[in-house]
Amino acid sequence: MAGAKPKPEKLSSVDYHPPSQSWMDVPPNVRPGTFNWAANPANAAYLDLPHVRKWQPTDEDWKLPDNWQQIVLEGLADRLQKYRSLKLFMDICVRCGACADKCHFFLGSGDPKNMPVLRAELLRSVYRRDFTTAGKILGKLAGARPLTPQVIKEWFLYFYQCTECRRCSVFCPYGIDTAEITMMGRELLNSIGLGIDWITTPAANCFRTGNHLGIQPHGFKDSLDFAVDELAEITGVRVEAPINRKGAEILFVSPSADYFASPHYYTLLGYLALFHEIGLDYTWSAYASEGGNFGLFHSSDMMKRLNAKIYAEARRLGVKWILGGECGHMWRVLHQYMDTMNGPADFLEEPVSPITGTKFDHARATKMVHICEFTSDLIANGKLKLEKSRNDNVRVTFHDSCNPARAMGLLDEPRYCIDHACNHFFEMPENTIREQTFCCGSGSGIGTDENFEMRMRGGFPRANAVKYVHEIHGVNMLACICAIDKATLPPLLEFWVPGVEVCGVHELIGNALVMKGEHRVSDLRGEPLPGQAGADGEGAADQPAEKEVSKDV
Amino acid sequence: MSIREHLLTNRADILSSWIGRTFATYPADSVRFFATRSDRFANPVGDTIKRGLSAVFDSLVAGADPERLREDIDAVIRLRSVQNFSAQDAVGFVFALKEIVHASLNGHAGESALREDLSAFDRRVDQLALLAFDLYMSCREQVYDIRAREEKARSAKLLARAHQIIERHATGQKITRDDITPQVEGGERQ
Numbered sequence: 001m002a003g004a005k006p007k008p009e010k011l012s013s014v015d016y017h018p019p020s021q022s023w024m025d026v027p028p029n030v031r032p033g034t035f036n037w038a039a040n041p042a043n044a045a046y047l048d049l050p051h052v053r054k055w056q057p058t059d060e061d062w063k064l065p066d067n068w069q070q071i072v073l074e075g076l077a078d079r080l081q082k083y084r085s086l087k088l089f090m091d092i093c094v095r096c097g098a099c100a101d102k103c104h105f106f107l108g109s110g111d112p113k114n115m116p117v118l119r120a121e122l123l124r125s126v127y128r129r130d131f132t133t134a135g136k137i138l139g140k141l142a143g144a145r146p147l148t149p150q151v152i153k154e155w156f157l158y159f160y161q162c163t164e165c166r167r168c169s170v171f172c173p174y175g176i177d178t179a180e181i182t183m184m185g186r187e188l189l190n191s192i193g194l195g196i197d198w199i200t201t202p203a204a205n206c207f208r209t210g211n212h213l214g215i216q217p218h219g220f221k222d223s224l225d226f227a228v229d230e231l232a233e234i235t236g237v238r239v240e241a242p243i244n245r246k247g248a249e250i251l252f253v254s255p256s257a258d259y260f261a262s263p264h265y266y267t268l269l270g271y272l273a274l275f276h277e278i279g280l281d282y283t284w285s286a287y288a289s290e291g292g293n294f295g296l297f298h299s300s301d302m303m304k305r306l307n308a309k310i311y312a313e314a315r316r317l318g319v320k321w322i323l324g325g326e327c328g329h330m331w332r333v334l335h336q337y338m339d340t341m342n343g344p345a346d347f348l349e350e351p352v353s354p355i356t357g358t359k360f361d362h363a364r365a366t367k368m369v370h371i372c373e374f375t376s377d378l379i380a381n382g383k384l385k386l387e388k389s390r391n392d393n394v395r396v397t398f399h400d401s402c403n404p405a406r407a408m409g410l411l412d413e414p415r416y417c418i419d420h421a422c423n424h425f426f427e428m429p430e431n432t433i434r435e436q437t438f439c440c441g442s443g444s445g446i447g448t449d450e451n452f453e454m455r456m457r458g459g460f461p462r463a464n465a466v467k468y469v470h471e472i473h474g475v476n477m478l479a480c481i482c483a484i485d486k487a488t489l490p491p492l493l494e495f496w497v498p499g500v501e502v503c504g505v506h507e508l509i510g511n512a513l514v515m516k517g518e519h520r521v522s523d524l525r526g527e528p529l530p531g532q533a534g535a536d537g538e539g540a541a542d543q544p545a546e547k548e549v550s551k552d553v
Numbered sequence: 554m555s556i557r558e559h560l561l562t563n564r565a566d567i568l569s570s571w572i573g574r575t576f577a578t579y580p581a582d583s584v585r586f587f588a589t590r591s592d593r594f595a596n597p598v599g600d601t602i603k604r605g606l607s608a609v610f611d612s613l614v615a616g617a618d619p620e621r622l623r624e625d626i627d628a629v630i631r632l633r634s635v636q637n638f639s640a641q642d643a644v645g646f647v648f649a650l651k652e653i654v655h656a657s658l659n660g661h662a663g664e665s666a667l668r669e670d671l672s673a674f675d676r677r678v679d680q681l682a683l684l685a686f687d688l689y690m691s692c693r694e695q696v697y698d699i700r701a702r703e704e705k706a707r708s709a710k711l712l713a714r715a716h717q718i719i720e721r722h723a724t725g726q727k728i729t730r731d732d733i734t735p736q737v738e739g740g741e742r743q
Contacts, residue, residue, distance in 0.1 A: 021581065031637065033696075101586050107597060109636060110583035213708065226714060262709035429594045449700045456635040456696070464597035487707055491699045495692075496631070 023118055024125070024145055028154040030057050033453030036160055036446055039200035044193070046204045047302070051193030057156065062149070068192045069147050073130055075191045076123075079184055080131065086184055089176045090127045093120060099168035099178065104439050105161050108457035113158050116168035116178040122155055123185050156194055159185035160446050161454060164297070165402035165439035182444075187299045195298065199445035203294045206306050211256035211290035217243075220286045223259040231269050234526065236519035239276035241284060244317065248283035249354055251314050254325025255291045255483035263502055264486045266524040267326055270510025274375065277515050278355050278383060282323065288313035291330035292483060296337075297445035304341040307333055311342050314367075321351035322368040326504050328443065328482030331370065332407035339365045356381040370404070372413040372481060375509060379420045385514040388423045389531035390523065394477035395424040396508070397469045399462065399489065400437035401482030411435070414481050414505050421505075421512040426473040432465035442488035455488060456495055463496035470497050478502050556654075556670040560614045563657055567650075568610050570657075574649040575602055575629075578642060598632060605629035610650075613677055623684050630685050634692035644689050647682040651675055 035057045044052045051065045065071065080087050099116040101107065106114035113119060121143070128135030128144035135144030145151065164179035172178075189195065205214035215223065224241040232238040242248065252275070258268040275282060288310045295302030314322055324330060339345070348367035351360040358377045360369045378384050398418055404410040411434050418425050432438050440447075441458025469475040478489060478500055489502045511523045523529050560567065576584045576599070587599035608625040617625075626647075633643040654674065661667060705712060 023582075026580075029637070033635075034637075101590065101595065106583070107595075110579040110587065110598060111637065112580050112582035115582075213711075215711075222714070223710065226710065257707070260708050260711045262706045265710050431592070432594050449704060452696060452700050453635045460632070461594070461597050464601070465594055468594070487703075490706065491703045494699050495635075495695060 023112055023121070024140070026113070027150065028157050030153070030157065031453075032058075032450075034161075034451065035157055035454075036196040036198055036448050036451050039193075039195040039197045043197075043201045043204035044195060047200065047207060049193070049195065049200070050191060053193055055193075057153075062153070062194065064149065064152070064192055068152075071192050072147060072152075072188050073126075075188050076127065076184075077131070079187070080127075083180075083184075085177070085180060089120065089181055090124055090131075092174050093117065093124070093176055094174075096173065098171045098173060099176075102168045102171050103162075104165070104167070104441055104461045105163075105454070105458045108441070108460035109454075113154075114161060116162075116172075119158055119162055120176070120178055120181045122151070122158055123181055126151065152189070152192075152194070155185050156189055159189065160196060160451075161458075163402070163439045163441065163443035163446065163458065165443060166406050167402070167436065167439065170406065170435050183296075183300075186297065190299055196445065196448075198448045199294045199297045202292075202445075203298055203302055203306060206290055206292075206294065209289075210285075210287040210309060212292060212294065213256060213260060215256065215260070215289070217286035220259070220284075220289050224284065227259065227265070227268055227272060231272050231524075234269070234520065234522055234524060235273065235515055237273070237276065237515050237517055239272050241272060242282070243284045243286055245283035246317050248317065249281040249320050250283070251288065251310075251317055251319040251322045252282050252284055252325065253288050253291045253310055253322060253330075255327040255330065256289055257292075257483040257487060258325060261483075261487060263490065263507070263525075264483055264504065266507040266510070267486070267504030269524045270504065270506035270508075270513075271325060271371070273510045273513055273515060274384075274506065277513060278378065281354065283317060283319070285313040285317065291324055291327035293330060293333045294445055296329050296333050300337075300341075303333060303337065307338055308342050310338075310368075311345055314345070315347055320349040321363075322348070322366075323351075323371060323374055324368055325371050326481040326483065326486075326506060328401045328403040328484055330403075331410070332403040334366055334368055335408040338368070353377055355383050370408070370410055370413070372404075372410060372417055372505060375506070376413040376416040379417065384420075384509075386420055386509070386512040387514050387531060388421060388512055390511045390529055391422040391508050392424070392530040393523075393527070394422065394503075394508075395426065395473060395475045396422050396477045396479050396503075397426050397428050397466065397473075397475045398433070398505075399428075399440070399466075399478050399480040399485060400433050401480050401485050402437060402439050402443060404481055405437050406435055410481075414479070417505050417509055418479055421508040426469050426475055428465040428469050432461070438462040438465065440482075440485045440488050440492065442492075443482075443484050447484055447488045452491075456492065459488070459492040460496065462489075463492055466493060466500055467497045470500050476500055479505050479508060481505050556667065556674050557614060559658065560610075560654070560674075564610070564614075567653055567657055568607060570653045571610065571646075571650050572603055572606050574653070575606065575646040578638070578646060601628050601632055609681065613674075613681065619680065619684060622681055623688065626681065626685055627688060630688040631692050634689050635696065640686070640689060644682060644685040647678060647685050650681075651678050 038056050041052045041054055053063050055063050095117055103114050103116050125143055125145045126147050128142055129146055134142040159182050162182040164182050166177060166179045169177040202212035205212055208214060209216050221243055228239055228241050257264040293303055293306045295306040345367045351363045351367055351369045356377055363369050396418060398415060427433060438461040440462060442455045447455060466478055476499060480486060486502055486504060493500045507524055520529055576587050579587060590596035590599060593600035605626060605628045609622060612621050612625050
């Protein structure tokens with residue numbers, strides 16, 4: 001280069017761009033840190049999945065069944081017949097590019113195959129070759145390609161580099177939902193035994209014992225008893241956590257991580273404190289002991305099998321309606337599929353808050369209400385005494401979890417709860433929240449440790465916005481209402497934005513909640529409670545919440 | 554004219570070339586997006602690289618200490634440490650700055666008045682590359698450290714209870730309900 005000696009003003013016009021290459025010619029790269037391990041054969045067999053075998057993505061030979069192409073193409077034909085949406089999505093994309101720069105994996109990695117349009121092309125190219133006349137005749141010229149083992153490897157890598165978050169679908173002028181294309185891709189992969197372990201094993205556990213970790217009923221009871229004891233130590237109030245109590249008015253279902261993982265656990269303490277304080281007539285179920293449904297990330301059949309337990313338990317226990325906790329994809333399953341799959345829930349009643357009398361008529365079909373809806377109704381009706389200053393040690397921002405936000409439109413209720421539980425609440429920039437929220441980068445069953453690098457890439461757009469409010473407003477707490485978020489955002493932030501922790505909305509509610517007969521000196525994490533003598537932040541209770549919406553800069 | 558004056562006068566062109574060379578390490582279809590979309594939240598990679606390299610360049614010109622350079626380049630290296638790069642490709646973009654500056658001198662690089670000044674600048678870029686490699690390594694180590702601790706957090710409460718029971722068992726004590734009496738442990742928080 002030194003020999004070229006260009007003039008300085010010419011330097012900026014030098015084209016350093018590498019030559020463009022057709023995406024079809026770029027081979028899949030099985031790089032450690034960016035893929036997920038194959039399903040454990042024992043758990044795949046437990047679920048009666050087809051073509052169970054031992055294999056790993058790092059193997060050269062994935063030991064596909066002899067007639068694998070036939071299985072995939074027949075499976076695709078079946079699904080094109082069954083789902084009109086899939087047929088539409090295959091045909092109507094005009095490759096306008098509106099979705100291209102909306103995927104967090106593309107934004108964090110720069111890998112063009114993470115553009116939603118190209119991710120869909122992975123499947124669409126095979127569809128064109130075998131299901132359209134132009135593709136059959138013109139082949140590659142018409143964007144068609146044959147189904148080869150390399151294509152299958154590419155599907156495996158990229159359909160597990162999509163968190164089914166649906167941000168791209170918000171921007172598609174045709175309403176193409178790439179998450180549904182990913183779901184079809186994963187179903188087809190699973191039909192030839194190419195599942196991943198972090199979906200298959202939790203699904204098998206869930207099918208057997210009702211929750212992802214395979215905790216049995218006595219273990220479940222032990223966990224709740226443990227939380228009750230801990231809450232008593234923190235608040236001086238001993239609450240009840242009824243399990244399998246027939247005749248209770250409400251069945252409460254939360255993600256299992258709430259009772260075994262950190263920081264989810266503090267949200268569980270918040271639920272328990274809240275239910276006790278309002279005197280809720282409710283029960284947990286030792287079998288419906290999981291809100292999450294990893295079937296959603298496997299196949300519609302698996303999703304239906306796992307979801308059925310919630311209604312089955314509601315019927316067995318004779319409750320009137322169901323209340324759901326801070327879970328992400330549980331709400332997508334509930335809002336978009338539950339009634340069709342396992343409904344109608346005509347043995348349940350239209351949900352009515354026993355405390356305020358509010359009718360949740362939007363839940364008329366599914367009979368299931370989100371805890372943020374329930375709690376914000378309690379707050380709106382003046383049923384809770386909340387001492388905001390108890391959360392003065394935190395400067396909070398809210399991450400809209402993809403599924404509650406985009407799949408069910410739950411945007412304002414969590415904010416309303418936070419607003420009434422904290423004095424210091426700051427919004428992230430508007431093109432990173434609400435319907436446009438950025439995914440944590442680890443949802444849909446790919447939040448594994450072996451996939452850590454990919455998660456750091458996918459979560460970078462989210463972390464980048466958190467970093468902004470951390471620097472501008474001193475935000476030190478990211479609240480969210482999804483168990484996967486609570487598991488995967490702490491490591492994400494530790495890497496990108498040290499100094500910001502993660503909590504649930506009901507952890508903040510639980511801290512602020514003034515309980516009858518309480519004696520508190522610490523918050524739910526055992527840290528000194530602000531607002532108490534000798535602690536920080538006293539006297540801030542009467543101040544209005546700080547609230548700012550940061551604009552793009 | 555000193556190298557410093559030259560760098561200040563030609564800042565825009567040199568920086569733009571350096572940023573361009575760094576973008577060129579990504580797939581062609583992504584470069585246009587990274588280079589042109591200005592919204593920092595819609596284009597976090599492009600923004601991080603532009604912002605980071607600008608800060609590094611200004612610190613280099615100002616003769617800032619290594620600690621300052623480390624802070625300036627952290628975000629860029631952190632990003633590239635988890636992207637699809639080998640170690641040498643993740644930090645190699647630093648050396649491109651030398652080539653660009655030499656080329657920008659338009660044949661005057663060999664002049665005696667500049668020679669020593671230019672050698673000093675080259676050494677600063679070499680130091681920057683070594684700093685970048687240190688940072689790359691610390692990011693990779695952090696990845697593995699966080700991965701290990703994440704696994705524990707996922708079952709933190711179960712582990713806490715299991716450890717209590719094992720301790721009782723090891724000391725030959727009877728396991729009772731009290732063994733799962735809660736205790737808040739310092740190491741549990743993220």
